[in-house]
Amino acid sequence: MGESRKLYSAPSSELDLDRPNIEDYLPSDSIPEPRGKLRLRDLLDISPALTEAAGAIVDDSFTRCFKSNSPEPWNWNIYLFPLWCCGVVVRYLFLFPARVLVLTIGWIIFLSLYIPVHFLLKGQDKLRTKLERSLVELICSFFVASWTGVIKYHGPRPSMRPKQVFVANHTSMIDFIILEQMTAFAVIMQKHPGWVGLLQSTILESLGCIWFNRTEAKDREIVARKLREHVHGPDNNPLLIFPEGTCVNNEYTVMFKKGAFELGCTVCPVAIKYNKIFVDAFWNSRKQSFTMHLLQLMTSWAVVCDVWYLEPQNLKPGETPIEFAERWLTLSPCRVRDMIAHRAGLKKVPWDGYLKYSRPSPRLTESKQKSFAESLLRRLKET
Amino acid sequence: MGNNPSMLTQYDIEEVQEHCNNLCGVSLSFFCDYAAKFCLDVNQQEIVSLYQRFCQLDRNAKGFISADEFMSVPEFAMNPLAQRLLKMVDGLNFKDFVAFLSTFGPRASIEQKIGLIFKVYDSDGNGKVTFNDILEVLRDLTGSFMSDDQREDVLTQLLQEAGYTMDSCLLLDDFIHIFANSDMKMEVEVPVD
Numbered sequence: 001m002g003e004s005r006k007l008y009s010a011p012s013s014e015l016d017l018d019r020p021n022i023e024d025y026l027p028s029d030s031i032p033e034p035r036g037k038l039r040l041r042d043l044l045d046i047s048p049a050l051t052e053a054a055g056a057i058v059d060d061s062f063t064r065c066f067k068s069n070s071p072e073p074w075n076w077n078i079y080l081f082p083l084w085c086c087g088v089v090v091r092y093l094f095l096f097p098a099r100v101l102v103l104t105i106g107w108i109i110f111l112s113l114y115i116p117v118h119f120l121l122k123g124q125d126k127l128r129t130k131l132e133r134s135l136v137e138l139i140c141s142f143f144v145a146s147w148t149g150v151i152k153y154h155g156p157r158p159s160m161r162p163k164q165v166f167v168a169n170h171t172s173m174i175d176f177i178i179l180e181q182m183t184a185f186a187v188i189m190q191k192h193p194g195w196v197g198l199l200q201s202t203i204l205e206s207l208g209c210i211w212f213n214r215t216e217a218k219d220r221e222i223v224a225r226k227l228r229e230h231v232h233g234p235d236n237n238p239l240l241i242f243p244e245g246t247c248v249n250n251e252y253t254v255m256f257k258k259g260a261f262e263l264g265c266t267v268c269p270v271a272i273k274y275n276k277i278f279v280d281a282f283w284n285s286r287k288q289s290f291t292m293h294l295l296q297l298m299t300s301w302a303v304v305c306d307v308w309y310l311e312p313q314n315l316k317p318g319e320t321p322i323e324f325a326e327r328w329l330t331l332s333p334c335r336v337r338d339m340i341a342h343r344a345g346l347k348k349v350p351w352d353g354y355l356k357y358s359r360p361s362p363r364l365t366e367s368k369q370k371s372f373a374e375s376l377l378r379r380l381k382e383t
Numbered sequence: 384m385g386n387n388p389s390m391l392t393q394y395d396i397e398e399v400q401e402h403c404n405n406l407c408g409v410s411l412s413f414f415c416d417y418a419a420k421f422c423l424d425v426n427q428q429e430i431v432s433l434y435q436r437f438c439q440l441d442r443n444a445k446g447f448i449s450a451d452e453f454m455s456v457p458e459f460a461m462n463p464l465a466q467r468l469l470k471m472v473d474g475l476n477f478k479d480f481v482a483f484l485s486t487f488g489p490r491a492s493i494e495q496k497i498g499l500i501f502k503v504y505d506s507d508g509n510g511k512v513t514f515n516d517i518l519e520v521l522r523d524l525t526g527s528f529m530s531d532d533q534r535e536d537v538l539t540q541l542l543q544e545a546g547y548t549m550d551s552c553l554l555l556d557d558f559i560h561i562f563a564n565s566d567m568k569m570e571v572e573v574p575v576d
Binding site: 044046 | 433436439440442453454456457458459460461462463464465468472483484486487496499500503504517520521524525526527528529533537538541542544545547558561562565567568569570571572573574
């Protein structure tokens with residue numbers, strides 16, 4: 001598949017990110033341009049369409065993005081097996097309880113400080129937000145400690161200033177915890193049910209985080225408005241967006257949503273790569289709840305991860321507003337995604353991650369119908 | 384068959400292979416006698432890979448793949464013939480899944496491939512393809528980019544050139560005759576790791 005080819009070629013008149021140039025990715029050699037006079041055989045020959053369909057059934061690039069890899073046990077022989085058993089005992093009987101304890105202590109410290117700060121310092125907003133920021137960073141450090149996270153941060157730490165957004169690839173909700181440990185970001189997130197939802201609406205709300213519901217169409221407008229308000233506030237926390245909009249297995253990247261790139265801010269890419277040696281950090285939300293995912297991480301030896309803060313990207317100067325918008329819409333997500341994909345060693349696919357929840361747009365089918373009809377009519381004239 | 388793809392035994396694989404062979408014999412000999420001798424084989428590794436894929440697509444581990452699960456593959460869902468193919472593949476169990484895909488194997492005969500094309504056209508399964516059957520498939524393939532009149536004109540003209548009329552019903556033998564000597568490629572490689 002043409003990884004090296006440009007993702008978004010010439011900007012088309014009707015810009016729609018639901019329709020990236022998928023043709024660039026799908027094997028096109030299956031349909032050679034037919035020539036010569038049209039015969040009944042050519043009309044009846046539906047083999048290209050059938051081949052494509054069967055090819056998609058056998059293997060497809062979308063499903064591959066969300067495939068979790070369970071860690072391979074290494075209890076292969078007579079002396080590795082006892083070692084492996086010891087490992088299981090250590091992980092479940094010693095490490096796990098110790099980590100639960102660490103996390104509990106963390107929560108006790110956090111809550112006993114957060115509640116007074118939140119309610120007693122009502123008058124002094126500046127001091128209060130500052131303290132709340134450090135407290136959230138603190139509890140995130142406790143979370144990272146609870147999986148003995150070995151996290152290497154590369155590049156300069158993010159600074160607090162208006163008009164910049166951070167965009168990162170998304171593998172699990174722990175991405176957020178890992179980044180939050182260093183800097184108190186305000187994040188745009190799907191609203192979750194259960195205890196995560198409770199945290200979202202109480203504690204994270206104070207950081208300026210914004211919630212939305214993927215399935216609510218009107219939420220998008222509200223979020224877009226909130227985003228614009230947020231980035232222009234001088235004292236607000238830096239904004240963090242996961243433009244993929246869904247968790248991917250850290251082997252691939254799916255299409256970036258354009259929202260983060262329309263704000264007219266500096267875009268700071270962040271690349272996150274997990275080492276799968278001990279545990280797969282991909283949260284497959286279809287298969288397990290976030291609690292189960294955390295338990296899985298807490299019973300593994302360690303979560304090993306690299307985080308790169310990459311060069312901030314800006315709009316090229318001297319562009320008219322239209323060029324600006326078009327280039328911004330088309331090239332920028334691509335440029336930023338290229339950087340992240342390159343740094344973290346991810347393969348790019350042209351799919352919208354939301355296809356997990358919905359069907360592809362009929363326009364994709366229509367473009368196929370169009371090219372078929374055009375070739376048919378052209379050959380008919382060739383007689 | 385176990386849930387773990389590596390648990391597919393030699394017996395399981397042979398059973399699937401036999402099923403494919405029988406199926407091709409039965410379904411095709413119904414239409415044409417000499418198809419039966421072109422039996423297909425899918426090799427062991429391919430069956431193991433296909434089993435992994437089957438388990439992946441069968442998300443709720445029901446033992447068959449529903450229409451909805453097929454449509455969750457975007458590359459399949461955007462195919463103009465997706466709805467038509469769904470009627471053929473909805474609810475396939477593993478054996479039928481392999482049998483369906485074996486038609487796309489390099490060892491499947493051209494008659495089998497034509498047989499599959501024929502089945503796509505013959506939506507009511509009566510062994511005859513009428514003018515309207517072809518028109519409907521053509522409608523799926525061209526959508527709003529050709530008008531009904533255009534489609535009818537093209538089809539009428541081509542049928543006449545090939546020596547048929549609007550009222551003639553095409554049989555599988557006619558299809559085999561029409562596709563004779565064509566360099567049709569209908570092959571899908573099963574990724575084997």
